[in-house]
Amino acid sequence: MTPIPFAVIVGSGAGGAITAHELAASGRDVVVVEEGDDLDAGAFDQHGPKMMGAMYRRRGMTPIVGRVPIGYVEGCCVGGSSEINSGFWHRVPREVLLSWKGRYELDGASPQELEPHYEWAEAALGVGLSKRPWPGSTAALARGIAAMGWSYQEVPRAPLTRPDPRDPAQGDASGPTAGVRSTVLARARAAGARLISNCRVTHLLRRGARVDGVLARFSRADGVVELVRILGEHVFVCCGPTETPALLRRSGVKLHIGDTLRVHPMLKVAARFPEPVGGRVSPVPLIQIKEFWPEISLGGAFFSTGHLAMLLSDNWLANRDLMRHADCMASYYVAVKGTGAGMVRPSRVDPDGANLRYDLSDIDILHLSRGLARLSEVLLAAGAIEVLPCVQGLPAIRSEVEAVRWLDERLVPASLSLGTVHAFSSCPIGEREDRCAANSFGKVRGFENLYINDASMLPDSPGVNPQGAVMALARRNVVRFLEENP
Amino acid sequence: MSRPIQRANAALVFGGIGLSFFFLFLAARRLDLSKVAEAFSHVNAHPWLELAALACLAGYVVRGMRCRLLVSRQAQVTNSTATNIVVIGYAGNNVLPARLGELVRASMLTERTGMPLATALAITFVERLLDGLVILLFFLISATYAPEQTWVHVSIWVVSVLFGVATAFVALAVVAPQYVLGKALGISQRLQPEWRDRFVSFTTAAVQGVAYLRSLHNIWRIWVLSTAVWLLEVAMFYFVMVSFGFGAHPAWALLVMSVTNLGILIPASPGFFGTFHYIAMQALMLFGVEQAKAFGCAVIIHLTFYIPITIWGVLVMVWYGIGVGATLVAAYGGRRAPTIEVEPESPMKVLGSARRRLSTRRADVVLRAIIEALVDPAELGVGSEAREQILADVFEFSASQIQALPMRLRVAFRGGIWCFCAVSYVHARAPFAQLSSGVRRDIVELWAFGPVGLARQLFRPIRSVAYLAYYDHPEVQRRLADGTSPATARGTAVVTGAVS
Structure with missing residues (x-):
């Protein structure tokens, strides 16, 4: 009988990749399940029609309806949106973090606490400034x-x-972006994390206050689509600001899930x-x-x-x-x-x-x-x-x-x-039970082993490109998780 | 086989036979057998009974065509194979009690195509549901011709409620398969993992069985075929009734056929003996046909489908070289989804599988014509071959993008384009795609960039993706970079014209 993995991570974007890396580096058996294909973004013209077809969710046709329709794009490939965005890097301003602490009672997450996580992510991605002269x-x-x-x-x-x-x-720095696929996720795989691409998780397998694993549709290269079940001792949902709440709600997890989508x-x-x-x-x-x-x-x-x-x-x-x-x-x-x-x-x-x-x-x-x-x-x-x-x-x-x-x-x-291109906050974290879907470290309320760790967890708009915030908070959350689950 | 299952099977068989005897008793009491014999002696067999048999057989061929379409998402079978499978099911009902032929037929589908038994059962259920809906429609139409009878109205209500509920369930599985799967997961939450896997596997397979109906076009095709099946059945009834010479009207055949076929949904003995005869006789007597003739007519109609279909079914079983038992055993094997590992040490357990549907985008001449009105590579000075290639690429990309829209927006877009076609037809007295390029361009520009906000919203996705694909096309970029494009000259003229 195949042993049950320590963690199943749904999604391989900025949050999922860093979660996989930290868990795998600590010697845990990790399975990353990714809906999209395992493609090299560098092989495409950035944002060209071919890339849209191969790497964007719904080929880039995901409108947000409302008073004014808003065109929204996100990645659907190994590496997630980090593979298709411009790779701009921001740290969340101090006043924004203070606002999150005040309004959502977000535990920790001070600039000082996040500093080492930013530094780690920036080094992993090779974040830096452009050479002069500017274009x-x-x-x-x-x-x-x-x-x-x-x-x-x-x-x-x-x-x-x-x-x-x-x-x-x-x-x-004016060229194509280095997403997490070739950087953080590559390191996670080198540390033993297993990646299953072309596998869309449709439901979580709940059992009371626990989640046993996930149910997914795995698309094989020969055109056969298989309904598969993947068990895990812990489940991290990291499939982005729109898919994370959709998956959770589809699985019957609804408290403060998907009610507070924010965009820029x-x-x-x-x-x-x-x-x-x-x-x-x-x-x-x-x-x-x-x-x-x-x-x-x-x-x-x-x-x-x-x-x-x-x-x-x-x-x-x-x-x-x-x-x-x-x-x-x-x-x-x-x-x-x-x-x-x-x-x-x-x-x-x-x-x-x-x-x-x-x-x-x-x-x-x-x-x-x-x-x-x-x-x-x-x-x-x-x-x-x-x-x-x-x-x-x-x-x-x-x-x-x-x-x-x-x-x-x-x-x-x-x-x-x-x-x-910036959506977030659909499952806010914090200690306020009246408005937060998960605690300050991403553990979903009412569940023993279910976590969220992607852009959906940001309590509110960061006012800047959210990738830096996602990676720093995600790494901080996994470090805490490992402390609690030695 | 376990003792409880044996008991249940015995109860089914004896219960069915008991029902048959009960209905036969009802049909035969107060029946004058000499009058029945006289009615048989006056039957005008030629050509009516041959025509009836032909209509019956044609009906099974159409059923086969329908079955082929319904399974097409899971397996490719020929019309003849599908027809044979259908006939085996009906032949099974003729020789097995309690409509067990349906199980034989689902098992045969599993054995021939490799699809899970749950999927085959779901397909069989959908067929029965469609049959029921068409028959119910016929029943409603023909009831207006029938004399006032309380049992007719009661039957209509009962059957409508039954089929309404069944239709709602199937519609839910068709429209919201993930919702159904989610509910199944919720229900099975407390089960042991193995049983939960089985339950989820069964639900998924059953939902796959109705997948063909996820397109309005497909629903229409299936509905047309189902209507054809039962019109042929009506023809069979009518020809037999005519052969008895009691001046039958086609509406009588419509009512008798619909009442009888709804009646034999009651599980009974093999071949619906008793139930069929009693109900058909009662329906005929509604129109004043005397009891002996009505009974005789019911017997002949029954034999018209019973004999040829049973023989055909047995021949097919022999031809396929298998017995009913072997088919059931094969189906039992297909009942459980295979538990295989995708790769060694894979954490995935496979609960079921289906073949990915290949993209079968139909040629969308309207979309292509709209794109030609939005972009014209000829203005770049390219040859006709390059022009066609650029347009084909832009069309392919644009159509794929539109197809990728969320379903409700895609439906809204298609509806809007339908309105656009209708309005442009009224305006130009010709289908949009057949208009000259100049007229097409004028119409598209009026809609895409004109004063009506709704029209602009409709064209926004298509114009955006078409321009993106066109101007990012390598050949177009090369021409623009060369600066050899006369397109801008035309553009200037247009802009100047617009400003002035």
């Missing part, structure tokens, strides 16, 4: 920021092409400069404007000709001629903290689906409007000829007067084309 689209934004006299931050990244992680100055709504703009800015060569601008943080963040968005066409398609008849200026264009974003409310529910009719809902608040609209004004100002100050927002019916912004109009006025919600 054209980044330099243009920096020029505008300097002209406005605002504060900014060059965002560290985990780039795939860094030749020497010990010397960040030598790397090229993002509005993109295209800017046309008089000279080429090399967007196609270096698709990810590397600096962020922190002047208006935490409510509003401004920065550079991924660029390709196809993505430019998508950006312009809201006003295509007026803008399509601009496609011939693609070399002189770059894309940027306004992201807001997100004060609206959302939820996740498993779909009853769609076997692989979750119903996502997020209602943009009036404050979100206000912040998006002001963010658009600020972003347009800075891009025009950087020398942009025009700024083209993803807002249906809104003409190009060509002067500062046209830009600052949006400091006072509000964008029409129905005309917005919003997107997000």
Whole structure:
């Protein structure tokens, strides 16, 4: 009889990989179950159509419905969203952690406590800054920021092409991302963790206050789909901010699960400069404007000709001629903290689906409007000829007067084309039993051996890219788990 | 076989035979056998009984076609194999009590295709349910022709409730299989792991049995075939009734067929002896047919399906070289899902398996025409071959993206596109895909970028993915980078025109 693994980890993204690594490194028998395929992101053009088909959940077609529909993308492959995002790295600001402690009674999780976990993750991923000079689209934004006299931050990244992680100055941080697959998960596998890819967990096998294991659909290479049962002494659910609550609720675990989805709504703009800015060569601008943080963040968005066409398609008849200026264009974003409310529910009719809902608040609209004004100002100050927002019916912004109009006025919600790559907080952790799905270390309330350890556990919006928060908190939680289960 | 099971089997057999005798008694009491003999002597056999037999046999061929479709998610069988399996089931009912032929037929499906017995049973159940629904519909239609009788109305209510409940269960399994599996897990939570595995395995296999019905198109096909099956059955009844020369109306055949077939759902002795005759006779007598003729007609109708199907079934069993017992044994083996390890030391235990459904996307001419209206590679100056390739790639990507939408949005999108086609047909008096490229472009631009918000929302996903695929296409990027594209010239003209 095959021995029962010590832990079954559902999902191999940022949270799952680090959980697997810590458990495997401590000598435990670990099985990582991943729905997606085991693919090398470097083999694809980043964000290209082929990559979307192979590595994105629902091929990137996962809208969040609500007052304004929001396009949401997340990874569905070994490594999860860390394989498809831009690899920007942030530590959660101190004030955000304090807010979590106050509102959710989150135990620990101080900057000091998280410090070693950040350092470990940053070293594992090779997080660092880009070499200079900056690519054209980044330099243009920096020029505008300097002209406005605002504060900014060059965002560290985990780039795939860094030749020497010990010397960040030598790397090229503008290239494709190094996700956890080739870094943390590779180390976990080297330590003995077993990975089962193409295996979608559909239900948890509950027995009273315990979870015996999981029920999953395993897709074999020969086209046969098998219903399999995988037992484990402990089960860690790490399948992301939308799938974790969907799986838990589908399995009958519902207390504070999926009721508090949060996102960072993002509005993109295209800017046309008089000279080429090399967007196609270096698709990810590397600096962020922190002047208006935490409510509003401004920065550079991924660029390709196809993505430019998508950006312009809201006003295509007026803008399509601009496609011939693609070399002189770059894309940027306004992201807001997100004060609206959302939820996740498993779909009853769609076997692989979750119903996502997020209602943009009036404050979100206000912040998006002001963010658009600020972003347009800075891009025009950087020398942009025009700024083209993803807002249906809104003409190009060509002067500062046209830009600052949006400091006072509000964008029409129905005309917005919003997107997000940051979702979280659907199963918040903390000691507040009236609002938290799990305790401060991810142990699900009412269960002896069920844990969550991914972006769904963040108590609230971190206001920054959540990958750093997820990895640091996940590692902290596993370290605590190992202390309690020696 | 254990003693309780033996007792249960004996109870089934003797109970069935007892019911048959009871109904035969009801049918035969006060029956004048000499009048029955006279009715037989006046039967106009040629050509009506041959036609009846033909209609009966054709009905089984259509049942076979339906069975082939229903199992197509799990296994590929030919029409002839599927028909033979269906016939074996009916022949089994003719020689075994308590409709055990259904089990034989499910076992035969398992033996021939390797699918789990639970899946085969679910498919058989779905077939019976569809039969019941069609017959119920016929019953409702024909009841308007029948004289007022309390038992007819009561029967309609009882049968409607029974089939309504059964339909609700099947619909739940069709629409929300994960929900059903979740409920099964909840129910089996306290069972021992081995029994829980079996329960989950059985539930999953049963849910797979209704998988074919997860498409409206498939439901429509199955419904049409089911209707054809029972229209042929009505024809069989009608031809036999005509052969007795009592001036039968097709509506009579409709009612007699539906009442009789609903009646023989009652498990009885092999071949429905007694139950069939009594119920058919009563239904015929509703229209004023005298008892002897009605009984004689019931006997002939029964023989018309009983003899050929039993012979056909036995021949097939001989042809396949197996006996009923062997089939049941084979099915017993298929009852449990295989417990295999995917790889040595794998922590996975397999509870069941199914073949992944291959993508069978039908040619979506409307979507293709919309994409051609949104992007036109000819404006890049590419040759016709390259143009076709680019369009094919953009279409393939866009169609896959639309297919990936969550189900409710996908359904909404399809509904919206249907409305778009209808409106454009009214507007241009021709199907959208057959319009000239210029007209198509005008219509699409009006919808995708026009003043109506709902229309813009409808086109938002398709325009976004089409532009993404088009402008990220290597050939398009190469042309744009070369700066040889005259596309921008046309674009300028359009923009200028729009502004002015």
